[in-house]
Amino acid sequence: MTNHCCGPGYASPAEAMRAPREKLLYTIAIYTGTGIQKPDYLCTIDVDPESSTYSQVISRLQMPGIGDELHHSGWNACSSCHGDASMERKYLIVPGVRSSNLHIVDCGTDPRNPTLFKVIDGAEIKTRTNLSAPHTVHCLGSEIIVSMLGDAQGNAPGGYLQLSKEFEIVGRWENSMGSIKFGYDFWYQPRHNVMVSSEWAAPNTFMPGFDLEEVGHLKYGREIHFWDFEKKEPKQTFYLGEDGLIPLEVRFHHNPDSSHGFVGAALSANIIHWWKDAAGDWQWEKIVDVDNEPHPEWPIPIPGVISVILLSMDDRYLYLCNWLHGDIRQYDISDPHNAKLTGQVWMGGLLGRAPEVNGVRVTGGPQMIQLSLDGKRLYVTTSLFSTWDNQFYPEIRTNGGCMLMVNCDTENGGMEIDPLFVVDFGKEPNGPSRCHETRYPGGDCTSDIWV
Amino acid sequence: MTSFTITLANQGGAAFDVDHRKPLLQSLREQGVDLPYGCKYGGCITCAAKIISGKVDQKAQRALNNRQINNGYIILCVARPMSDCTLEVGVESHDKLYRNPFLDPLAAHELKADIATPLEAKK
Numbered sequence: 229m230t231n232h233c234c235g236p237g238y239a240s241p242a243e244a245m246r247a248p249r250e251k252l253l254y255t256i257a258i259y260t261g262t263g264i265q266k267p268d269y270l271c272t273i274d275v276d277p278e279s280s281t282y283s284q285v286i287s288r289l290q291m292p293g294i295g296d297e298l299h300h301s302g303w304n305a306c307s308s309c310h311g312d313a314s315m316e317r318k319y320l321i322v323p324g325v326r327s328s329n330l331h332i333v334d335c336g337t338d339p340r341n342p343t344l345f346k347v348i349d350g351a352e353i354k355t356r357t358n359l360s361a362p363h364t365v366h367c368l369g370s371e372i373i374v375s376m377l378g379d380a381q382g383n384a385p386g387g388y389l390q391l392s393k394e395f396e397i398v399g400r401w402e403n404s405m406g407s408i409k410f411g412y413d414f415w416y417q418p419r420h421n422v423m424v425s426s427e428w429a430a431p432n433t434f435m436p437g438f439d440l441e442e443v444g445h446l447k448y449g450r451e452i453h454f455w456d457f458e459k460k461e462p463k464q465t466f467y468l469g470e471d472g473l474i475p476l477e478v479r480f481h482h483n484p485d486s487s488h489g490f491v492g493a494a495l496s497a498n499i500i501h502w503w504k505d506a507a508g509d510w511q512w513e514k515i516v517d518v519d520n521e522p523h524p525e526w527p528i529p530i531p532g533v534i535s536v537i538l539l540s541m542d543d544r545y546l547y548l549c550n551w552l553h554g555d556i557r558q559y560d561i562s563d564p565h566n567a568k569l570t571g572q573v574w575m576g577g578l579l580g581r582a583p584e585v586n587g588v589r590v591t592g593g594p595q596m597i598q599l600s601l602d603g604k605r606l607y608v609t610t611s612l613f614s615t616w617d618n619q620f621y622p623e624i625r626t627n628g629g630c631m632l633m634v635n636c637d638t639e640n641g642g643m644e645i646d647p648l649f650v651v652d653f654g655k656e657p658n659g660p661s662r663c664h665e666t667r668y669p670g671g672d673c674t675s676d677i678w679v
Numbered sequence: 680m681t682s683f684t685i686t687l688a689n690q691g692g693a694a695f696d697v698d699h700r701k702p703l704l705q706s707l708r709e710q711g712v713d714l715p716y717g718c719k720y721g722g723c724i725t726c727a728a729k730i731i732s733g734k735v736d737q738k739a740q741r742a743l744n745n746r747q748i749n750n751g752y753i754i755l756c757v758a759r760p761m762s763d764c765t766l767e768v769g770v771e772s773h774d775k776l777y778r779n780p781f782l783d784p785l786a787a788h789e790l791k792a793d794i795a796t797p798l799e800a801k802k
Contacts, residue, residue, distance in 0.1 A: 261725055263770035265713050295717040295725060326717030326725060360718070382722030382741060435717070436724035436742035440780035445794045528781040615724060618777040625770070 236317035237307025241482040251276040256298035257661040261614025267291040268298040296324025302365025307676040323362030354380035361431040384430035406462035410449040423455040426475040437615040484678035497532035540603040549594040570641025586650040591627040598666040606634040611662030628653040628660030704755035721757035729772040733764025746789035
C-alpha cells in the first residue's frame with residue numbers, strides 16, 4: 229500500500245480497488261411510518277466471513293428523536309482530499325429527509341460502535357437557509373454540500389446546503405438555481421468543471437406517497453442539469469421527456485478524466501448516458517430501456533422503477549435495481565454507448581418471481597445497493613421510502629426489510645445471490661424496521677470523487 | 680382561550696382539552712400522547728389521523744389528495760380544531776391512506792387540490 233502519509237481515501241480508483249476487503253457496513257434503518265414509535269437508527273453490520281457475528285447487526289445507534297426518516301448518508305471527507313493529511317474520514321453525515329435534522333456520527337473513534345457527535349437541527353437549517361428535506365451528501369475537499377429538496381415549507385426546488393468541516397452551517401452553496409424545477413441527487417467531475425443534478429419532486433409531492441397521476445401534471449422531474457461547478461450555477465439543461473421520467477441516481481465514471489456519466493430514470497425505467505463530444509458539447513442518449521410488465525389484475529402495467537444505479541470502481545459494470553419488478557441487473561458498459569446485459573438476479577418485487585430468498589420472505593424489492601471496492605460483492609436492501617413502501621409493499625410493516633449479498637463475476641460478468649448472507653430486519657429488537665442506504669468505513673463505490 | 684375537547688377513539692376514548700390556536704399534534708404531544716410525525720410543515724403525511732366527528736382548519740396541509748380528505752384524513756401537525764373532535768390516530772387509522780396507484784388510479788377530482796378537476800366542472 230502507498231500513501232500512508234496522506235489524507236483519506238485513495239490516490240486513484242485503481243488504488244481503491246486494491247484496498248482490503250470491507251469488514252463492516254453502516255446501514256440506516258427506519259421506524260418512521262411503520263407504527264413503531266422508536267427513533268430511526270444506524271446499524272453496524274459484520275461482513276467479515278471469519279467472524280462469529282458474520283451477517284449480523286452488531287451495534288445500533290439510535291437518533292435522538294422519532295420521525296427523521298434516515299435515508300442516504302455521506303462522509304465528511306473522501307478521496308477528494310486524499311492529498312490533505314489533516315483530513316480524516318471519520319464522520320458520517322446522516323440526514324433525516326422528513327425532519328431535516330443532520331446527524332453527525334463519529335464512526336472513526338470506534339468503528340464497531342459509532343456514536344452521535346452532533347445534531348444540526350432541521351429547524352435551524354430552515355431558518356437560516358430556507359431549505360428542507362436533505363438528501364445526497366458529498367464532500368468537496370474540506371467542505372460538505374447536501375442537496376436539499378425543498379424550501380422551508382416543502383416546496384421545490386430547494387437548493388444546496390454548505391457545511392464547514394467543523395459541521396457549521398455556511399449557508400447556501402449555489403449562487404443560482406437558474407430555472408431548475410426540482411432537486412434530488414448530484415455528482416461532480418471537477419476536471420471537467422461540471423456537476424450534474426437530477427430531479428425527484430417537491431417534498432410536499434413525494435413525501436406523502438406516489439400519486440402516479442401527478443406525473444402528468446408535471447409534479448415530478450424529467451430533466452437533468454449541467455452546472456458550472458466553479459461558478460456554482462446551472463449552465464445547461466437536458467429535457468429528457470418521456471424517456472427520462474423521474475431521473476434519480478447520478479453517477480459519473482470514477483475515472484476523474486472521463487466525461488461519461490449516467491442517470492437512472494426511475495419511472496421510465498431507462499438508463500440515460502451523457503458525455504462530452506469532440507467539440508466539447510454535452511450529449512445524451514438512452515442506453516437501457518426496461519419494459520413495463522403487465523399485471524393480470526391491475527389496469528396499469530408496472531414499470532421497473534429503477535430506484536438506484538451504481539458503477540463498479542473500474543467503470544466497467546453498471547448495476548441497476550428495478551424495485552417494483554424485483555430484479556437487479558448487471559450491464560457491461562466498457563463501451564458506454566452500448567450497454568450489454570451480463571447478469572440478473574431476482575429478490576422480492578411485485579411480479580412474484582422470488583418471494584423468498586435464503587429462507588427470508590423478501591418484502592419490497594431490490595432497492596439501495598453498495599458494491600465492494602473490488603467489485604465482487606454487492607450488498608442490497610429492500611426498502612425505498614416509508615410512504616412508498618406502504619403503498620406498494622404494505623406487508624413490510626410486519627415483515628420489515630432485509631439485506632442480501634450478491635456475488636458478482638468481474639471477469640466474465642454474471643451475478644449470484646450469496647446463499648449464506650442475509651440480515652433480516654424483521655427480527656430487530658424493537659420490531660420490524662426497514663433498511664436503506666449502506667456505507668463502508670473506508671469508502672465505497674458511491675462515496676468518493678477524485679479531483 | 681377557546682378550548683375544545685379531542686377524543687381519541689382508538690386510545691380508549693382518552694379525552695384532552697386543547698387550545699384552538701395550536702396545531703393538534705403539538706397540543707396532544709404536550710399532554711403526553713405518543714404520536715407519529717415527520718416534517719411538521721404539513722407536507723409529509725406521517726402524522727395523518729382520521730377524523731370521526733368534528734371540524735378542523737387544515738388549510739396549511741399540502742400532503743393529502745382529495746380522496747384522502749374525503750376519507751376523513753387530517754394532518755395533525757398543521758390542523759387546528761374548530762369544534763370538539765373525535766379522532767383515530769397513528770398507523771392504525773391509515774387503512775385507507777395508502778393505495779397502489781397501478782391498481783387503483785385516482786379520478787381527476789380526487790387529485791390534490793391544486794390540480795384536481797372539480798366534479799361539478801365535468802360534463
